[in-house]
Amino acid sequence: MFRIYRTNYKFAQKIKNLINESKKELIEEFAAHYIEAYGLAPLAAKIYAYLLMDCKREGKTFDELVEVFNVSKSSVSNSLHLLSQHKHIEQFTKIDQRKRLYRISPEHIILRLKKIHTFLLREKYLSEKYKCYREDNSVEINELHLKGSQIYSEHLNKCIAQMSETVEKLEQLNQNI
Numbered sequence: 001m002f003r004i005y006r007t008n009y010k011f012a013q014k015i016k017n018l019i020n021e022s023k024k025e026l027i028e029e030f031a032a033h034y035i036e037a038y039g040l041a042p043l044a045a046k047i048y049a050y051l052l053m054d055c056k057r058e059g060k061t062f063d064e065l066v067e068v069f070n071v072s073k074s075s076v077s078n079s080l081h082l083l084s085q086h087k088h089i090e091q092f093t094k095i096d097q098r099k100r101l102y103r104i105s106p107e108h109i110i111l112r113l114k115k116i117h118t119f120l121l122r123e124k125y126l127s128e129k130y131k132c133y134r135e136d137n138s139v140e141i142n143e144l145h146l147k148g149s150q151i152y153s154e155h156l157n158k159c160i161a162q163m164s165e166t167v168e169k170l171e172q173l174n175q176n177i
Contacts, residue, residue: 023053026049026053027046027049027050027053028046028049030045030048030049030052031045031046031048031049032045034048034049038112038115040082040083041079041082043069043071043075043076043079044079044082044083046069047065047069047076047079047080047083047089048083048088048089048104050065050068050069051089051102051103051104052104052108054103054104057103057104058101058103059092059094059101059102059103060101060102060103061099061100061101061102062076062077062080062099062100062102063099065080065102080102086111087105087107087108087111088104088105088108088111089102089103089104089105089108090102090103090104090105090106106174107174109170110167110170110171110174113163113166113167113170114167116163117160117163117164117167120156120159120160120163121160123156124153124156124157124160127149127152127153127156128153131149131153
């Protein structure tokens with residue numbers, strides 16, 4: 001019987017290590033994406049990705065984050081402050097605990113989509129401004145470039161409409177929770 005327990009224990013440890021490695025790899029991929037896409041500092045991106053993996057939204061303490069990332073308290077504090085300022089995360093306390101907990105903001109997806117939406121609107125504005133400039137100044141343009149510009153403009157309009165619809169649905173969902 002001891003052998004079976006020991007074998008099952010070893011098997012369980014292997015599975016746990018695989019899950020931890022898989023989770024660690026996913027966190028690193030998310031962090032790299034957030035660094036590039038949102039300009040987050042590396043530690044802030046890692047903390048954001050780590051909190052994103054907390055699917056039950058139970059929250060993580062400041063001390064847990066310091067321990068997990070093995071960095072100074074001031075580095076974690078600065079990263080949490082940055083993420084809180086941009087409303088990527090929220091802090092809360094449980095009734096029976098004194099320590100503050102941190103978790104992903106319920107509106108994090110909406111905020112990210114709104115940022116993309118703003119970018120698309122700016123892109124559309126600049127594209128239309130360029131089109132007006134060409135027309136007002138009789139700038140000659142080849143047919144291929146003109147058709148490409150039209151296709152791009154249509155694409156932007158569809159993306160903006162779809163993004164608006166998605167944000168609206170998510171906002172309604174958050175109101176119902």
